[in-house]
Amino acid sequence: MVFKRRHKEKLIEATLFWIGSLTIIILILICLFLFRDALTLFSTHSFYSFVTGSLWYPTADPPLYGLIPLLLGSVLVTFGAICISVPLGITSAIYISEIASPRVASFLKPFIEILAGIxxxxxxxxxxxxxxxxxxxxxxxxxGQVALTGSVMLAVMALPTIISISEDAISSIPSSIREGSLAMGATNWQTIYKVVLPAALSGISAAVMLGMGRAIGETMTVMMVTGNAAVIPGMPEGIVESVRTMTATIALEMGEVPIGSEHYHALFAVGSVLFIMTFLINLAADIIKKKYRFKLEGS
Incomplete structure (x- = not known):
């Protein structure tokens, strides 16, 4: 019986190992496929002009593949979405976890999860x-099809992610920490923003980063509401001007370009930049999470 149980455990461990390895292999293959077609562009087109170019006119003669308008459009829309969603998301998570009655919280949580499924x-x-x-x-x-419209809609789409993960992080704080703060004479509000929030900061920062990743990677919504004008937005008036994001550019143009053409490889190059940005956001989230977890454990 002991041998049979150990054999079964080894089989389960091997299965999980190969499933995890398969996931990594698939991710590596996707990266190779993406960067292979992206790098092909730079055999005929200058890398410097791509990353610093201010014009995106792929049908011009000669074609112009400037990343700057698309990059700034994505950054502007995402930044606006984060400015709206982060304060609303964190305060909503605080209300659900710390202030709302169990009856109200049990109503709000499924409602937020429904928003995530739309x-x-x-x-x-x-x-x-x-x-x-x-x-x-x-x-x-x-x-009305401007960056602000896209920011508002992306903020609404990012809210369920930010609220759910932040609420889980806040709720996971042991009740003994709250009770200790209250026993020292702190009010409920002082306990929330001086004790509970710092203790949950790693989870909240991860929620913000994941919400940012959701916003910067969204395609259909920004394609429908931002106007899709491939121009460099002004600052700060660009928030009420039409812009085009990197995701919308790929979605709009990929179906119309000949496979293997320079335009085709330029879209893969845009996708590669988007992939790198998303990777850096996730990396920053991981660093922040580890940093604050270390501080809390050290204290």
Whole structure:
């Protein structure tokens, strides 16, 4: 019996190992496929002009593949989304975890999870027919399909991720820490922002980074509501101007380009930049998480 149990455990361990290894292998193959086609562009096109170019005109003669308008468009829309979603998300998580009654919390949590399951095309359609005309009228714009519209919709889409993970991080703090703070004479609010939030900071920072990753990688919504104008946005007036993101560019143009053409490889190069940005965001989240966890354990 002992031998049989050990054999079964070894089999389970080997299965899990190979499944994990297969995941890594698939990721490596995706990277090789992505970067192989991206690097092909630079055999005929200058790498410097790609990363510093201010014009994206792939159908011009000669074609111009400048990354800057697409990069700044993505950064502007994502930054606006994070500015909206992070304060709302963290305060909502605090309310659900620390303030709301169990009955209210049990109602809000499933509602937030439902928001996470709504398809992005539905958010895009809502932004196109409701939010964009409203912002156009309210701000007296020539069109409502601007970066601000995309930021608002991406903020709504990022909220479920930020709220859920932040709420889990806050709820995981042992009750003894709260009780100790209250026993020292701190009020409930002082306990929340001086004790609970610092203790949950690693989880909250991970939630923010994952929300940022969701925003920067979104395609359909920004393609429908940002106007798709491949121009360098002004600062700060660019928030009410039409922009084009990297994801929208790939989605709009990939279906129309001949396979193996220079334009085709330029889109892979844009995708490679997007992949690197997402990787760096996740890496930053991991570093922040480890840093604050070390501080808390050391204290």
């Amino acid at each position: 398809p992005s095309v539905v958010y895009g359609f809502f932004g196109l027919v409701v939010l964009a005309p409203y912002l156009q009228l309210w701000l007296d714009l020539s069109t």
